[in-house]
Amino acid sequence: MKRTFIYMAVAACAVLATISSCSLDEENPSAISTDQEWSTASGYEKLVNGCYFDLVRIVYGQAEDTYIISSEAGTDIWQDVRGGSNGNWSRALIYSNDFGANTSMFQEAYSGFYGCLSQCNAAIAYADKVKGLSDDAKNALVAEAHFIRAHVLFNIVEFWGGKFLPTEPVTSPITSLPMSKVNDFYDVILADLEFAKKYLPVSQAVRGHVTRAAAYHLYAKAALTYASYTDGLGYCDAISDGRKNELLNAAKESADYLINNAASLGVKLYSDIDEVFDEKNNKTNEEALFIVTHSSIQSLNPRGNYYNRAWKHWDSYNNASDGVGLAGMEPTYNPVKTVNGDEYRLAKGNCYMTPSKYMFDLYGEKDGRYKAFFIDTWYVNKANDGNQYKWTAADATRFGLSDARVGNAAFNIDKGDTAVYIARGKHYTQAQRDAIRYGVYNLEDNFADPANPKKFFPSLKKNLCTNLFCGTNASKPYSSADCIVYRLGETYLLSAEIYWRLGDTNSAANRVNTIRNRACIGHDHSMDVASSQINADFLLDEYAREMIGEWNRWQTLKRFRLLLERLALNPQIKNKKKEFYFRPVMQTELNLVDNADEYQNEGY
Numbered sequence: 001m002k003r004t005f006i007y008m009a010v011a012a013c014a015v016l017a018t019i020s021s022c023s024l025d026e027e028n029p030s031a032i033s034t035d036q037e038w039s040t041a042s043g044y045e046k047l048v049n050g051c052y053f054d055l056v057r058i059v060y061g062q063a064e065d066t067y068i069i070s071s072e073a074g075t076d077i078w079q080d081v082r083g084g085s086n087g088n089w090s091r092a093l094i095y096s097n098d099f100g101a102n103t104s105m106f107q108e109a110y111s112g113f114y115g116c117l118s119q120c121n122a123a124i125a126y127a128d129k130v131k132g133l134s135d136d137a138k139n140a141l142v143a144e145a146h147f148i149r150a151h152v153l154f155n156i157v158e159f160w161g162g163k164f165l166p167t168e169p170v171t172s173p174i175t176s177l178p179m180s181k182v183n184d185f186y187d188v189i190l191a192d193l194e195f196a197k198k199y200l201p202v203s204q205a206v207r208g209h210v211t212r213a214a215a216y217h218l219y220a221k222a223a224l225t226y227a228s229y230t231d232g233l234g235y236c237d238a239i240s241d242g243r244k245n246e247l248l249n250a251a252k253e254s255a256d257y258l259i260n261n262a263a264s265l266g267v268k269l270y271s272d273i274d275e276v277f278d279e280k281n282n283k284t285n286e287e288a289l290f291i292v293t294h295s296s297i298q299s300l301n302p303r304g305n306y307y308n309r310a311w312k313h314w315d316s317y318n319n320a321s322d323g324v325g326l327a328g329m330e331p332t333y334n335p336v337k338t339v340n341g342d343e344y345r346l347a348k349g350n351c352y353m354t355p356s357k358y359m360f361d362l363y364g365e366k367d368g369r370y371k372a373f374f375i376d377t378w379y380v381n382k383a384n385d386g387n388q389y390k391w392t393a394a395d396a397t398r399f400g401l402s403d404a405r406v407g408n409a410a411f412n413i414d415k416g417d418t419a420v421y422i423a424r425g426k427h428y429t430q431a432q433r434d435a436i437r438y439g440v441y442n443l444e445d446n447f448a449d450p451a452n453p454k455k456f457f458p459s460l461k462k463n464l465c466t467n468l469f470c471g472t473n474a475s476k477p478y479s480s481a482d483c484i485v486y487r488l489g490e491t492y493l494l495s496a497e498i499y500w501r502l503g504d505t506n507s508a509a510n511r512v513n514t515i516r517n518r519a520c521i522g523h524d525h526s527m528d529v530a531s532s533q534i535n536a537d538f539l540l541d542e543y544a545r546e547m548i549g550e551w552n553r554w555q556t557l558k559r560f561r562l563l564l565e566r567l568a569l570n571p572q573i574k575n576k577k578k579e580f581y582f583r584p585v586m587q588t589e590l591n592l593v594d595n596a597d598e599y600q601n602e603g604y
Helices: 005-011 034-038 041-059 067-072 087-094 104-129 135-160 182-199 212-226 241-260 279-284 357-361 369-373 393-398 430-435 488-501 505-519 536-547 553-559 563-567
Strands: 078-080 288-292 353-355 377-379 418-423 439-442 483-487
Touching: 034 041, 034 104, 041 104, 041 135, 041 288, 067 087, 067 104, 067 553, 078 087, 087 104, 104 135, 135 182, 135 212, 135 553, 182 212, 212 241, 212 288, 212 483, 212 488, 212 553, 241 488, 430 439, 483 488, 488 505, 488 536, 505 536, 536 553, 553 563
Parallel strands: 418 439
Antiparallel strands: 078 353, 288 483, 377 418
């Protein structure tokens, strides 16, 4: 029995359905059959709840969170800070010569999405057997399964192409995985989303359960993406120009409906960019369309005390002696009052990947997204001399500062005062840096050797909510922050891209300028662009500025069919091969099937 994963996932669904998101009934049924349980109203609700399980447990936050590698690595906007020495992380970030089936960073996404698919297929199959629910109530529940199935199939087909496409529960072992074309995947995806747009509720009593707004967003994104397959990339029948235009117009209609009816659909575009990822808004975010929830209550998390860690791998502070950390900084759950009155908690990240120099240079002087999305200032929270941090020789040497500050009380720093500042856009001379009490590092110096960036870079703070840290180990500051999967800001950019592809650059510019003026300091329209500026490169840059770190970049480059061209902007990536338009299927999966050679993507 070589192939058991899909079968096991379905068999386990009755158990998994009891431990999904943060208000689920944890009573585990016993002494009755699966058919009996799932055909009851309460049992069927648990079955639908189970569709969320692997999104929480594996994909978005509570595993090692290597989904960030599947979705963002190997692109123009991320680099490897370990110089190629960090095993599978480095292979995926820079496409080293041994990149392929044994690069295990894609395993969590693959198994997580297929696990969700099994749950969704079971929920959809049992919908007609449920007793005790009105048609409206049943359709609202099964619409959640249709949406999640569309979401996971969209990710599967874009990452791996035309692969295994079960749409009903698999109840017997499989030794050879049948393959379906990309076209077949999108037929299911779009049909699922049509159902979800019609039957999903506008609001849900339980946070994290999907609502109608998300279906309109994903439909626009999926139809837009399918429209790019006029080239028949991968295992796909090339779509005609007529079909492409049909898809683009359907995408336009869905995106326009969501944008024009946002209020009645229960969402809004924040008026200021600072609000979007403000940690105080995390649990009540009004721009979010679809979120994956995490709880501070251990019993409500699939992994108990292993909380959300989705932010950790792009953090520049790793409590080590080769980056921004000082002896006056330590990971802690205990807040310190900063000099400006804010509470400051310091997280210990893993420091695996840095935004590229190209990425940092995309933000203009008036673009508020840089300050809203990145941390470039850290504070002293640990004293080594009374209530102050006193410079050590090692810290001064690492920052390239004069050792005259060592033992000089004039350079001591109070707890809560600035410890480190990464300067972007202004170059501090050596004399200026030596004269400033805290550690100043020029961002450009971090990239002095473009192919070997250092660890002195601003940290992306999307999903980093220090107010929601939980656990007991200060060196592992996981949080109960929710992960925003889709948000209305992206809908505006998708709409702009759709209009551009349809030849309406005026409407495209209007959509883009809504996002840009929201980000513009002073909101004075000085960042607005003209319709003549809308082209593929501009849109890709704008996606980067707005959406960095939100599980989008690799798929976005693929949709534009400019992945290889954009890799030329990343000085660490030497290999640029067409096979990179699909992720490799993991060797652990291939070992389970008889048709491994056929199932693996070409070139791997």
